[in-house]
Structure formats: structure tokens, C-alpha cells
Amino acid sequence: MVVAMLARGGAATTMRIGLVTNAVPNQVRWPGLLGWIQEHAWLSFCLLGVVLIGLSEILAVFADMRAPGGLVDALLRENGDVVAPLGSAVVLRSLPRDASAFTDRREELWHLVIAVRTAQEQGGSLPVHVIDGMPAVGKTTFAVHVGHALKKLFPDGQLFVNLNGHTAGRSPVQASDALASLLTATGTPTQEIWVGDVAGAVTEARAGLWRSRLAGRKALLVLDNAASYGQFEALLPGSGGCLVLVTSRRRLAAHDEVVLAV
Structure with a gap:
């Protein structure tokens, strides 16, 4: 001024x-x-x-x-949508860089985008989309490209988590640790993230908090390199308006998913 x-x-x-x-x-x-x-x-x-x-x-x-806060407000007005922060920090846009020349999987991309748009227009819940296939066939690249293509439909955040399910030399990420990272990324104060000695209880408490943070919101979550359905089940939002894309080398079985083999 x-x-x-x-x-x-x-x-x-x-x-x-x-x-x-x-x-x-x-x-x-x-x-x-x-x-x-x-x-x-x-x-x-x-x-x-x-x-x-x-x-x-x-x-x-x-x-x-x-x-202070001015630039944040300006960023939240991107694409004409004002996005309310989930906590003390703005929901991160943590998708990796999109491929500069994406030529393959055009048909799969088109069908997935149409399915998501149709479900949103009809007010239905979005199923979990699992992208599976052999190593190095482009599962992650495809999931990230889909995330960028659909980000305007999910203004409350686009988050990416590498679960290291099949990463050489690294242990798979535990659900409780992934939940802690997601909660921190969305602005949850550290003192509100449940800790304890009983792993199952900690995971359940953090999952409940995570679902409450996303309740009624439209966010996109890419869970990359999952080892099993059990590894990411606790990370699934309770809100049907959120889209979850999972990549894995294995054919994962769940009651509410769409499998896209690449």
C-alpha cells in the first residue's frame, strides 16, 4: 500500500x-x-x-x-475456484512433473477421464482406479498424466505418495507413516497426529483423522508403487468425491475398484 x-x-x-x-x-x-x-x-x-x-x-x-496470505489467496483462485485450506497450510499440489510428450495410452486416458467426469456430473462416488502392469511399462507416468489432466476437477488438492512397494533397497512405506505425511502436507498440526505404541491403533486413529480432513472435498490422490491392497486401504478417503489412482506391479483385489492393465 x-x-x-x-x-x-x-x-x-x-x-x-x-x-x-x-x-x-x-x-x-x-x-x-x-x-x-x-x-x-x-x-x-x-x-x-x-x-x-x-x-x-x-x-x-x-x-x-x-x-502474508495474499499470495496464498491468489493461488487458491487459480482456474476460478477458491479453495479453502484444510488447515494451517494449503493443500499441496505434489504431483510430479507431467511428461512433456505423452503419446501412449490415449484411449485408456480418454475412457478414464470420461468415466470420472460422468460420475461427478451424476453425483456418484468415484471408485478406486488401480493401474497395474509389469515393471517399466509406464504406470506411474500414466497415473501422473491422468492427475494433471483431471486436476481442475479436484481443486482441493492433488497429492502424490510413493509407497515403495517394489523399490529395490527400500522397505515398503507403512500406512501409518504415509498417513502422517499426508496429514502434515494438508496442514494438520503435529500435536494432532496420533502417536502410540500400538501400531494398529495409531493407523486407525490417523486414518479417521485423514478421512475427516477430506470429508466433503474433491481431492485427487495418486498412490504409486503399492505392494498390496492392505498397504493403502487405510489411506483411502471416506468421501466419494475424491479420486484415488493406485499403481502396482500386482493385480490388487478389492471390492470397489476399477483395474486398468497397462
């Missing part, structure tokens, strides 16, 4: 200069563009004043965006 005030002050000063310039004797002829300004002093300086006032408004907008 200080910058805007300075710009407005500059505009007022310019107007005053115009008055002084207009009072210059006509016998004194200024060269070039200055001569035109001398002949049209009122018009030229009025126009300049209007331009400066417009610039001051633009500067005011940028100053507000730089203020």
Missing part, C-alpha cells in the same frame, strides 16, 4: 507540474515532443496522470499479493 500511495502522490505532482507548464510563456518554444506537450499541456498531463493512477492500482494489487 505504501507503493500505491507514492504512485498516487506522483500522479498528483504530475498534475501540478502540468499547471506550471501551462503557465510558461508562449514565446518560449520547446523542441520535438516537448513542443506538443507545451501546446497540449492540459491534455498531455491529464493523460499522464490517469496512467500513473492506473499504475498505482496495479502496484497496490501486487503489494497485497506480497503481504
Whole structure:
């Protein structure tokens, strides 16, 4: 706002200069563009004043965006949707970079996008979509591409979690640890994330909190490299408006899923 005030002050000063310039004797002829300004002093300086006032408004907008919370609010207005943060932090957009040249799986992508759009329009619950196949066939690339293609339909967040189900040299991520990461990413204070010695109780408590955070929201969750259905079952949102994409090398069985083999 200080910058805007300075710009407005500059505009007022310019107007005053115009008055002084207009009072210059006509016998004194200024060269070039200055001569035109001398002949049209009122018009030229009025126009300049209007331009400066417009610039001051633009500067005011940028100053507000730089203020605490201003940039966050601007980001939340992306695509015309105002997204309420789930907690003290904005829901992260943690999808990996989309492939610059995605040419394969066009038909699968089209069917999946149409299915999701149709389910949303009809108000139905979105099933879990499991993308399975052999190593290095592009499961993750496809899931990330779908996430980017559908992100406008899920303005409350697009999150990516690598479960390391088949990563050499690394242990699969436990559901309780993945839940802690998701809750932290969505702004849940650390002191509200359940801890304890009984692993099952901790997982259940964190899963309940996670489902409550996403209740009634439209978020997209990509669970990459899952080893089993049990590894990610606790991560599934309770809200039917959330889309979950799972990639795995195995054919995972569940009661509410759509399997897409790649």
C-alpha cells in the first residue's frame, strides 16, 4: 500500500507540474515532443496522470499479493475456484512433473477421464482406479498424466505418495507413516497426529483423522508403487468425491475398484 500511495502522490505532482507548464510563456518554444506537450499541456498531463493512477492500482494489487496470505489467496483462485485450506497450510499440489510428450495410452486416458467426469456430473462416488502392469511399462507416468489432466476437477488438492512397494533397497512405506505425511502436507498440526505404541491403533486413529480432513472435498490422490491392497486401504478417503489412482506391479483385489492393465 505504501507503493500505491507514492504512485498516487506522483500522479498528483504530475498534475501540478502540468499547471506550471501551462503557465510558461508562449514565446518560449520547446523542441520535438516537448513542443506538443507545451501546446497540449492540459491534455498531455491529464493523460499522464490517469496512467500513473492506473499504475498505482496495479502496484497496490501486487503489494497485497506480497503481504502474508495474499499470495496464498491468489493461488487458491487459480482456474476460478477458491479453495479453502484444510488447515494451517494449503493443500499441496505434489504431483510430479507431467511428461512433456505423452503419446501412449490415449484411449485408456480418454475412457478414464470420461468415466470420472460422468460420475461427478451424476453425483456418484468415484471408485478406486488401480493401474497395474509389469515393471517399466509406464504406470506411474500414466497415473501422473491422468492427475494433471483431471486436476481442475479436484481443486482441493492433488497429492502424490510413493509407497515403495517394489523399490529395490527400500522397505515398503507403512500406512501409518504415509498417513502422517499426508496429514502434515494438508496442514494438520503435529500435536494432532496420533502417536502410540500400538501400531494398529495409531493407523486407525490417523486414518479417521485423514478421512475427516477430506470429508466433503474433491481431492485427487495418486498412490504409486503399492505392494498390496492392505498397504493403502487405510489411506483411502471416506468421501466419494475424491479420486484415488493406485499403481502396482500386482493385480490388487478389492471390492470397489476399477483395474486398468497397462
